[in-house]
Every structure is written in C-alpha cells, then in structure tokens.
Amino acid sequence: MATTFEVWAPLAREQVQVEVDGSTVPMTRSGDGWWRARVDQATHGTAYSFRLDGGEPRADPRSRWQPDGVPGPSAVYDHDIFAWTDQGWRGSPLPGGVIYELHVGTFTPQGTLQAAVDRLDHLADLGVTLVELLPLAAFPGHHGWGYDGVGLYAVHQAYGGPDGLKTFVDACHARGIGVCLDVVYNHLGPAHNYLSEFGPYFTGKYATPWGQAVNLDDPGSDEVRAFIVGNALGWLRDFHVDALRLDAVHALHDERAVPILEELSYEVDATAAHLGRPLWLIAESDRNDARTVTPRETGGLGIHAQWDDDVHHALHALLTGERDGYYGDFGSLPCLAKTMTRAFFHDGTWSSFRGRVHGRPVDVEHTAGWRFVAALQNHDQIGNRAAGDRLSATLTDDQLAVAAGLLLTSPYTPMLFMGEEWGARTPWQYFTDFADPDLAEAVRNGRRNEFADHGWNPEDVPDPQDEGTFRASRLDWTEPEKEWGARLLDWYTTLIRLRRELPGLADPRLNQVEVTYDEDARWVVIRRGDFGVVANLAGAPATVPLGAVVDEATGRDGVVLAWHPDDTHTTPDYHAEPNVGPHSDSNPDSNSADKDDVTQIQLPGHSFAIVGLRP
Structure with a gap:
C-alpha cells in the first residue's frame, strides 16, 4: 500500500x-x-x-498521530480502521442542552479517555447533553491544561491518542451525549513549536498574552486559514465530534473583509448539512458583542453560541462578596437582574476593570438566550485563582444549592465544571510539565508575579511544575458517595430533569424573563413561564412576595422543588401564605386575587424554591 x-x-x-x-x-x-x-x-x-x-x-504540522509525543516522529493514521457504532446518531441539540466541562487528565485517577468512558454513566444519569473536553491537541510533557498545544491535528498520546478519542465519542453517542472539543487557534505553545520553519503561520503585527499571534491577514494567510478550517472540520467529520469551543476568539486578530470566524461558521454549517446532523461552534469572547452569535445573513459572524462571563461574575460576586479585579462592578441584585434579562451586564456601560466603556446591547427580541453559555464555575474561573479553589471552599452547601438553582433555571445554556455537581472539595490548579528548565522557571515566576499584581500572596501559588499540583487537581470519586456529595448530586440531577420536563424553566426568550428583588432583604424572584424561581440569599428567613397567585395544583401546594438547609424538595418549612401586607384584604384594590389566594412564600435562610404560578 x-x-x-x-x-x-x-x-x-x-x-x-x-x-x-x-x-x-x-x-x-x-x-x-x-x-x-x-x-x-x-x-x-x-x-x-x-x-x-x-x-x-x-513532525508533520497536520499529523493525526504522535505516538511518541510532540518531539517524536509522526505516524500514518488510517481513519477507516476504527469500527464506529454510532451510525444512528443524529446529533445533540444545543438549545435546551446542558454542557459538562471536563479535563481528561484530572477527571479520573488514570487520566485517560478510556477511563473517562467508564464514568459516562454518571454523566448520563446527571442529564448532561454535551461533554466539553479541554484541549486534546498534542502538547509537550505528560500533563497540562492543553492550551500549549503544538500538534493541533493530533490527540495527546497520554490521553489515548486518536483511537482513544474515537472510542470516547462513540461511547458518548451510545448514551445520547454529544461531544465538544475545546480548540485553540489564537496561538501555539512555546515548546516544540516549529511551524514558523514551514511557513508564515505567525505575524508580528499583533500580539497575544500567550505567544505569537497567528497570521490571519498577512501574505500567506490563505493557507494558514485553510489549516485552521481543515483542523476544525476534521474533528467534526473524522472524529464524529458535535461541537467546537473556540478559545479566546478576541485574540484571533483579523482585518480581512470576511473574518476567520465567519469563514469557519460557513464551512461548519455546510459540513453539518452534508453530514445530516447539527454541528455547533461556541466562542469564548470577552467582547460582550452579540454580533458574534448573530446569523451571517443578518450581518453577524454566524457562531452558534458564546460564553457569557457576565452571568458568572454576577452570581459569583453576589454569592461570595468578592469585589476585586473584574468583580468590581458586580455583586448586586440589580446586576443579577440585568444579566438574567439582558445577557450582558456591560452592554455599553462603564467597566471599572477596563477603565472604559465596554460591550454592546443585546437585541433581546431576536437573540435567544440559549446562544449564551453561562456557568457558576469553569476551568478558567477556578484554575486562575491563586490556589485553584472551587466555590465549595467559600460557600456552604446551601449556598451552592441556591446558586445551582439560579443557573439551571436561567434562560441560558448552563455549563457545569467537573465535580461541581457534588460540590467537589478538590482544587483545580494550574499545572504544566515542561522539560526545558528555563521555560519551566519562566512559567513559575510569571504565575507568581501575575497573582501578586492581583493582591494574592505569591507563596500561596502552587508550583505548576510540581507533579503534586497536578495530582491534587484530580477529582475524588468517593466524594459523591458521601452524604453531602450525594445530596448535592441529587439536587443537580433533579434540577436538570425539571429543566428538561418543564419547558418554562429552559425558555430562552429573554424578553419573557421578569425579575423582582429586594436588595436589603437579599431575595430574588425570577418569573419563568408558569413558574417563579425564588431564592433567599440571606442567612435569615424571608417572606417573599411572588407578584402572582400560586397555582396550588402544581407540585405540593404549589411548590415544585425546594432546597431547605435541613432537607430537599418540598417540606413543611416551605409553605405559601395567605395574602398579607399590600396584597391583603385590608388593601383590596391592590390585587384582584381572592383573600385566600396565596401570593407569597416564606423561605428559610439560604434556600431556594420553584413555585407554580397562575398566568
């Protein structure tokens, strides 16, 4: 042959x-x-x-297989050898879906794609519809986050190589779960990066925080763009992947009339039509510009969805009280109300972190909420903290449950970070495995200096080159078997099931979301179709007006689901009360409800409820 x-x-x-x-x-x-x-x-x-x-x-810049790692030779790879069993797979819809972000190397003790297959039943039972894998492109060393890849067409051999990825995708599809790959096209890693010997892959006209900018608009950029598009289509076509998460698209510097993102979205849509299943592009962008997810036909780039960090910042700052850095403008209930109805908090408003006006308003009449991916935690927001500490290190289980309730009933596409569903106590830290001692020291010092600038003690920053930092970041799979882990896991599973079964909780129409709140009492009510999502963020009990009459035929006396500090679901401590105050029969003109109609609910501190409401 x-x-x-x-x-x-x-x-x-x-x-x-x-x-x-x-x-x-x-x-x-x-x-x-x-x-x-x-x-x-x-x-x-x-x-x-x-x-x-x-x-x-x-190595071949387009190598599909690096059996000895990125420094070694490439190997011929025949895609036709693998025996797929997913012929009946018709794709994973992003609207109404739930994403689960995981890092292969720390998801299991073994750190391989095959070991991850053995945990897929957990994800199927949880109810996630799309697993997002942190970058798999071949990178130097054994372990790392994956954002220093240099063999962009190859699957990191320590994870299982190309056959390992195909086995994982096939197993996901057998369980009704789609697969999304995190791909990095804005830079390549610093070690064993030889592309510049082959052609003008990079440009000095722009800069990125992580390395040389990729050449997208200088001479020779036609082939560089073809290299990127070919890479994307190969994952979708040859590996049966369902979606790509595009890392930091704001660092894809491109002044051509048709930007690379628009070109890529066109080619992916054409491939989806050819394959007969939906394919999705999800952008990470810090521009707060919905034109990224606006269809090409109406002047947008045609990307299908984008990460929405403002939702994360609003929830994180509100729950933790942190106000440093980019959290400075967040943390109030008015801020949460805006992000739950307008997608972005900074939509043409002053950003104290940036020292300028930032963002652009979202057309909520024509832009669906599912196009925005929202998270309480993700690899960046955990791993880029000095100690890599999760929310579980700061919040109680009750607060974690309230946060999950707000996320999983939002109009956005929710994304979980591995272990979040049981309140994992393990950190997720930044780790590398560079062989070059000078590069390793530069990364180590750069990490410490970065956190010193943000007010963290450099001595508290784990050494990314210490293998113990990598090992400490592995999930502990005994945790979901503990009482506290099992309770949170059941809570997440139930919320995801209700999101699927009750259309109002996943309704992506932003112009249909209504939010009321009391900043002093720290409660919020979010109207989601025929339901009221009610959260008490304070430690003290609160009587919360619902703004509508409870539909007592729904759930238990109108309560569909509730979290109590001592129990879950519906308990006697969750009860709707007769009209009082402005809605009592002492003020009959203020409300048309009968005097026995229920228009408010009493919640314990740090609790949450979903309540059925009459139209």
Whole structure:
C-alpha cells in the first residue's frame, strides 16, 4: 500500500525530504508552496518526519498521530480502521442542552479517555447533553491544561491518542451525549513549536498574552486559514465530534473583509448539512458583542453560541462578596437582574476593570438566550485563582444549592465544571510539565508575579511544575458517595430533569424573563413561564412576595422543588401564605386575587424554591 505525503512548506529554500521508517525520500515542490511524495509500503502506524533544507527532522504540522509525543516522529493514521457504532446518531441539540466541562487528565485517577468512558454513566444519569473536553491537541510533557498545544491535528498520546478519542465519542453517542472539543487557534505553545520553519503561520503585527499571534491577514494567510478550517472540520467529520469551543476568539486578530470566524461558521454549517446532523461552534469572547452569535445573513459572524462571563461574575460576586479585579462592578441584585434579562451586564456601560466603556446591547427580541453559555464555575474561573479553589471552599452547601438553582433555571445554556455537581472539595490548579528548565522557571515566576499584581500572596501559588499540583487537581470519586456529595448530586440531577420536563424553566426568550428583588432583604424572584424561581440569599428567613397567585395544583401546594438547609424538595418549612401586607384584604384594590389566594412564600435562610404560578 502506498501513501502520499504532503506538507505546506513555502519557506523551504531548496528541498524537503520525508523520512519514512529510516528511508529518506525527496519531495516534489509545486508552485503553491506544497511539497509531495508518494511512498510505497507506508501504512497505518508507519513513522515519518520531514526535513527542510537538511535541517532537523520535524513532525508533520497536520499529523493525526504522535505516538511518541510532540518531539517524536509522526505516524500514518488510517481513519477507516476504527469500527464506529454510532451510525444512528443524529446529533445533540444545543438549545435546551446542558454542557459538562471536563479535563481528561484530572477527571479520573488514570487520566485517560478510556477511563473517562467508564464514568459516562454518571454523566448520563446527571442529564448532561454535551461533554466539553479541554484541549486534546498534542502538547509537550505528560500533563497540562492543553492550551500549549503544538500538534493541533493530533490527540495527546497520554490521553489515548486518536483511537482513544474515537472510542470516547462513540461511547458518548451510545448514551445520547454529544461531544465538544475545546480548540485553540489564537496561538501555539512555546515548546516544540516549529511551524514558523514551514511557513508564515505567525505575524508580528499583533500580539497575544500567550505567544505569537497567528497570521490571519498577512501574505500567506490563505493557507494558514485553510489549516485552521481543515483542523476544525476534521474533528467534526473524522472524529464524529458535535461541537467546537473556540478559545479566546478576541485574540484571533483579523482585518480581512470576511473574518476567520465567519469563514469557519460557513464551512461548519455546510459540513453539518452534508453530514445530516447539527454541528455547533461556541466562542469564548470577552467582547460582550452579540454580533458574534448573530446569523451571517443578518450581518453577524454566524457562531452558534458564546460564553457569557457576565452571568458568572454576577452570581459569583453576589454569592461570595468578592469585589476585586473584574468583580468590581458586580455583586448586586440589580446586576443579577440585568444579566438574567439582558445577557450582558456591560452592554455599553462603564467597566471599572477596563477603565472604559465596554460591550454592546443585546437585541433581546431576536437573540435567544440559549446562544449564551453561562456557568457558576469553569476551568478558567477556578484554575486562575491563586490556589485553584472551587466555590465549595467559600460557600456552604446551601449556598451552592441556591446558586445551582439560579443557573439551571436561567434562560441560558448552563455549563457545569467537573465535580461541581457534588460540590467537589478538590482544587483545580494550574499545572504544566515542561522539560526545558528555563521555560519551566519562566512559567513559575510569571504565575507568581501575575497573582501578586492581583493582591494574592505569591507563596500561596502552587508550583505548576510540581507533579503534586497536578495530582491534587484530580477529582475524588468517593466524594459523591458521601452524604453531602450525594445530596448535592441529587439536587443537580433533579434540577436538570425539571429543566428538561418543564419547558418554562429552559425558555430562552429573554424578553419573557421578569425579575423582582429586594436588595436589603437579599431575595430574588425570577418569573419563568408558569413558574417563579425564588431564592433567599440571606442567612435569615424571608417572606417573599411572588407578584402572582400560586397555582396550588402544581407540585405540593404549589411548590415544585425546594432546597431547605435541613432537607430537599418540598417540606413543611416551605409553605405559601395567605395574602398579607399590600396584597391583603385590608388593601383590596391592590390585587384582584381572592383573600385566600396565596401570593407569597416564606423561605428559610439560604434556600431556594420553584413555585407554580397562575398566568
């Protein structure tokens, strides 16, 4: 069997050779900078590398398999060998879905895709519909977050390589779960990054915080863009992946008339039509600009959804009281009310963190809430804290339950971070495995200096190169078996089930969300269709007016679900009360309800309820 090897290497001056199992074969150059050679007896698993102008052997920039890691040779990979069983898979809808973000290396003690397969029944029982994997592209060392990838087409071998990913996707589909990959196109990692020897993949015209900016609009950028688009389509087509999360798209500097994001969304939509199943692009963007998720036909970029950090900031600051850094403008109930109805808090308003006006208003009449991915916790918001501490290190279980209730009844697409569903006590810290001691020290010092600038003690920052930092970040799978873990897990599972069964709780129409609150008493009521989502954020009991009459035919005396500090679901401590105050029969003109109608609920401190309401 023969294999055609090809590589785009316009910077090679005289020759490119492909080394195949110890033999050197000259390649033929075409006018577009591509070099090609056909080699007999090169089959699945055959090792190969490229030499440019007699230099050191380099891995294929488009290698699908790096069995010895990124420094080693590439290997021929035949996609047709894997035996898929998901022929009946029709895709995972993003509207109405629930995303679960996980890092393969710390999700299980083994840190492999196969070990993650063994935990998929947990995710199926939880009710998630889309598993988002942190970057899998081949990166140096054994463990890391994955954002320093350099072999963008290959699956990190320590996780299981390309077959490991296919096995994982196939197993997810068998359980009705879609798969999303986190992909990084704005930069490459600093170690074993040799793309600049092949072609003009990078530009000095722009800069990113993490490395050289990718060339998207200078000479040679046509092939660089094709490299990115081809990578994206390959995951979706060849690995049966359902969605891609695009890392930090605000760092994809691009002045061309058709931006790379618009080009990518067009190609992905065309591929979805060809494959006959939905495919999704989810952008991480800090621009607070809904044009990212506006259809191309109406002047947008056509990305299907984007992360909404403002929802996270609003909930985090409100629950924890933190106001440092970018939390400075957040933390009030009016802020929460705005983010629950307008998607962004900063939508053309002053940002004290940025020192300027930030964001753009969302057209809530025409932009669905499911296009915004909201989270209480994610890899960034935990891992970029000095100690990598989760919310469970700051909040009580009651507060965690209230937070989950607010997230999972919101008009947005909720995303959980692995272990959140049981209130995991393990941290999730920043860890690396660079072999170069100078690079390792630079990362170590840079991390400490960054946190010192934010007021954290540098001595409290774990050493990212210490393997103990990596090990400490692994989930402890005995925790969900403990009483506190099991209770929170049941709470999350029930909320996700109700979100699926009661359409009002997942209604994405932002213009239908109504929020009332009392900043001093610290309660909030969010109207979601025929339901009132009620949260008492204070430690003291509160009598909360619902603004409507309780539908006592729903649930237990109108209460569908409730969290009490001592119990879950509906208990005698959750009860709706007859009209009092402004809605009592002493003030009959203020409300048309009968005197026995219930229009308020009494909640203990740090509690939550979903209440059925009459239209």
